[in-house]
Amino acid sequence: MRYTHLGRTALQISGICLGTLNLGVRADEPESYAILDTAVDYGINFVDTANQYGWQKYKGFSEEFLGSWFAQGGGRREKTVLATKVGNPMSEWPNESGLSARHIIASCEASLRRLGTDWIDLYQMHHIDRHAPWPEVWQAMETLTQQGKVRYVGSSNFAGWHIAEAQESAERRNFLGLVSEQSVYNLVTRHIELEVIPACVRYGVAVLPWSPLHGGLLSGVLRKLSEDRAMKSGQGRAAEAMELHRDAIAAYEKLCAEIDAEPAEVGLAWVMSRPGVTAPVVGPRSVEQLDSAVRAMDLRLSDDVLKRLDALFPPVGKGGPGPEAWAW
Template structure:
C-alpha cells in the first residue's frame, strides 16, 4: 500500500480511501464488516462515511456498522476515520446544516454511532452560505479542543468557498480545511478549473468521490452487452447513455491495452496532481482488487493523451481563467 500526507498535515493516509455509502443502503452489517476487514488487511487505513449514509429516520446505519466493526476488531488506532456533517437527520429545523449547534450535536451523535472517542476528519458535506464562517470555525475549534475531532475538511465546495473558509480560519489561528472531497472522474472534470488549483495553493488534499461515475467507467457497455447489467442503486444506465460514444472509444482503448476500464479510471485519478486518494465504494470484498491493482498501474504520457482526447477537459484544459481565456 502507498501512503501520503493528507493535504499539508503530517497525517498519513492510504492512497485508496474506503467509502462506505453502500453500508446500510445496499449491503448489510456482515458484508460491511467483511469489506472493512479486507481493506485493513490490504493496508487501507482511510475510511470515509457520513452521518446520513444508510440513514433511515436518522439511524445512520453506515456509521453504526463501522462502529460495531471497530468495537469487535480493535482496529481503531490503525484507522483514519472520516465522517460528515450537514445533511438533515430529521424534519426538525436545527437537525441539519452548519450552525454551531448542529455541528457539535452531529459530531456527538456520530461519535456514539461510531463507538469511538474521536473522529480524525470531520467534513462539512456541503456549503451553507447563510452560516458565517466565524460560527462554523468556533464550533470546529470547540470540538478540536475537546479532543472530539482532529482535523476539519469539506465536500462539494467551490474554489472560492475554500479560499474564504481558509482566510477566516487563518485569522482565528486555526488550522482550517485539510481536505476537500469533490466529485472527480474522467467524465466529470469541472473541479480542474478552480477547486483543484485553490486546494493545491492552500495545501488542501483532494479526495475524489464517484471515481467511476456511478459505474459508467467500469466497463458498463460490456456489462450491458453481457446482460450483466450495472448493479447500482444510483441507476448507472442513466449515467451511461449520454456518454455512450465516448465510453465505446474508452472501452476499446482499455481492451487494446489489456487493462480493465475501472483500473484505468482509478489510475488516472491517482496520477492527477493534488489528488490524495479516490474514494471507492465496493459492495463486496472482491471489488477491492481493482483499486489495489490501480496503485501499481502506470498509464504513461501516450495513454494519458488518448484519455484526454476521449474525455476532453473543459475549455482549453487546466485552471481558470486560462481554460477559456488567453
C-alpha cells in the same frame, strides 16, 4: 500500500480511502465486514462515512455499522483514520441540517455515539451552508478540536472560492482550518480542475475524489449491460450519463481492452495520476471490487493512453485551471 500525508498535515493516510456508502446496504453484513477486514490487510487505514449514510434503511445506519466493526476489537479503531461528515438533513425538523454551531456540535456528539468512539479524525462539512458565517462555523470546530472530539476539519462539495474564503477566515483565527476537500472527480466530470484543485494546492488542502468511476459508468458498463450484470453501473449517476456519453464509453472500453486492463482500474489509475489528487474514495460492494481498486494503484498509464483519454473525455474549456481554461 502507499501512504501520503493528508494535505499539509503530518497525518499519514493510505493512497485509497475506503468509502462505506454501500456497506450493510448494497453489500450484506458478512461481505461488508470482509471488505473492511480485507482493507486492513491491504494496509488501507483511511475510512470515510457520513452521518446521513445508510438512509436507505435509516439515517445514521452506516456510522452504526462501522461502529459495530470497531467493536470487534483487534485494534480496528486504532488503525483507522476515521472520516465522517455533517451538514446534510438528518430530519425535517429545524436545526437538523446545515452548519450552525448548534448542529455541528450536536451532530458530532451523535456521530461519536453511533460510531462507538471518542474521536473523529476528519470531520467534513458535507456541503457549503450559505447561511452560516465562517466565524460561527470555526467557533464550533475549534470547540470540538479543543475537546479532543475532532482532530482535523475538511470540506466536501465546496467551490474553489469557498475553500479560499474558509481558509482565510480560519487563518485570521490562528486555526488550522480545512485540510481536505472531497469532490466528485472522474474522466466524465472534470469541473474541479478549473478552480477547486488550484485552490486546494494553494492552501495545502488534500483532494479526495468521490465517485471516481462516475457511479460505475467507467467500470465497463456496456460489457456488463450486455452480460446482464450491470447492477449500480446501470442506475443512478451512471444511467443518467449513459446516453450522453455512450460513444465515448464504447471507445473507452475498447481502449482498455487494447491495453489489457480492466476499465474500472483504468478509471481509478487516471484519477490517481492527476495533479493535486491525494486519495480517491472508493465504495466497493464486494471484496473483488476492493481487490481491483488496490490493483489500480500499480497501473501506470502511458502518455499516449492519457492523450487518448483526454480526447475521449475532454477537460472543461481549454483544459487546466481558470482563467486560462477559458481566456488567454
